[in-house]
Amino acid sequence: MKKIGLLVAPLIAFTILLNAHNAQLKVLAIAFLMLSWWITEAVPIGVTAMIPLVLFPLFDIISLKEATTSYADPVIYLFMGGLFIALALEKWKLHLRIALNIVKLTGTDANHIIFGFMLASYLLSMWISNTATTVMMLPIASSIIKLLENQFRNDTFKKHRFALALMLGIAYSASIGGIATLIGTPPNAVLAGYLSSTYQYSISFASWMMLCLPLSFSILFLCYVFLVKIIFPNRIGNLSQSASVFKDELQKLGSMNKGEKIVLTVFLTTALLWITGNYLNKILPFRLNDTIIAVLALIMLFAIPVDWKKGEFILSWKDSEKLSWEILLLFGGGICLASTMEKVGIVAQVGEFVKNLGINNILLVVTVLTFITVFATEVMSNVALAAVMIPLTAGIALEMKENPLITIIPITISSSLAFMLPMATPPNAIVFASGEVRVPEMVKFGLIFNLVCILVTCFWCYILMLPLFDIEIGKLPTWIAK
Secondary structure (H helix, E strand, C coil): CHHHHHHHHHHHHHHHHHHCCCHHHHHHHHHHHHHHHHHHCCCCHHHHCCHHHHHHHHCCCCCHHHHHHHCCCHHHHHHHHHHHHHHHHHHCCHHHHHHHHHHHHCCCEHHHHHHHHHHHHHHHCCCCCHHHHHHHHHHHHHHHHHHHHHHCCCCHHHHHHHHHHHHHHHHHHHHHHHHHCCCCCHHHHHHHHHHHHHHCCCCCHHHHHHHHHHHHHHHHHHHHHHHHHHHCCCCCCECCCHHHHHHHHHHHHCCCCHHHHHHHHHHHHHHHHHHHHHHHCCCCCCCCCHHHHHHHHHHHHHHCEEECCCCEECCCHHHHHHCCHHHHHHHHHHHHHHHHHHHCCHHHHHHHHHHHCCCCCHHHHHHHHHHHHHHHCCCCCHHHHHHHHHHHHHHHHHHCCCCCHHHHHHHHHHCCCCCCCCCCCHHHHHHHHCCCCCHHHHHHHHHHHHHHHHHHHHHHHHHHHHHHCCCCCCCCCCCCCC
């Protein structure tokens, strides 16, 4: 697939580019090249994201200055601050301590243990990557599964059902948790960047959490119920030995050290400022925003010493080598592609096409678009999908004289709901590699739960999103340029 993508996609794209007579066709050719390379991973995803920097100015679509502006969008710095906070949590193993304490509280019942792992994965993935969350939780989960080998040596069915639900629960919760915060998963940042660069409209950290925290927790709870009660019940009951595993893991960590305490303080302070920033701005002599708070937290992590005499700080620049810099480039490329599609009129044309189909019910349109997004994200990067779908669905809403938030928020959320295939998300691939999960089992659960998520997401967004973002059906918002 890599070789095919590397050779065939540029051949098709440049054939179109060299023969195209309008900017729209040129942008579509470049979008095709980027999507092909993102899907086939022909080159690193961050490198693919820089294609607009070369091809948009080269083919006189937008200037180089306009293209580079997208790669310095404030949302990118918001996400960068979040990545450094996650880096500090991982470096000082505070995320592991938090996870173990959460799982420890859930008791020794088999299903409660599964929920404990799911809850820990869910809460952590709000702030650190779903991949890091899954990698961290996997060895702890494997220790619990090993206990079953002795207790249920003659009942492999029960053992497999428990292991299957535990592994899938960790992977799925790590993806679901990312929905809850604006920095939890890349598509959320793509949405914020698109709204900021195209309409100068800002979604605050607090308002996003007000919508998506209860939604994501509802999806988490339904995931647990479907896993252990409906599709893969294990009927094991109590696992008394599990408590000793959690106790041993916590003892290995020892007591909380100075570094952990500082990271926890910075983390909690940053989260609190993100949540209360809009209220604080009413009483403070200066104005905060989510990006300023994120970058301030980043600076503090490098400026606060753990050991003054040794010159040891919470983070050193060497630690930044572990940062996923390509994700930041990915945001820039996605924002640049989305804004250019808007500028050259592709978005408006897609909207006009849907309008001409004669579908007047915006909620039906949202449901169809959500359905397409959920199943498309099974086979392609959620960031790449969001970068294309967000502007296109915004155009559909605008042509129907509706607030674009009605379409793009459900689309963004849906792009993170991939439960069917091992290659759909890194967490899915990681737990599949454990050997406890088979493809037909993942497909069986994922197909059913994808449909559940479509219904829940559309219903929840309709009930809560409209009043929260002051959306009126059939009316454009004041922040849309006339």
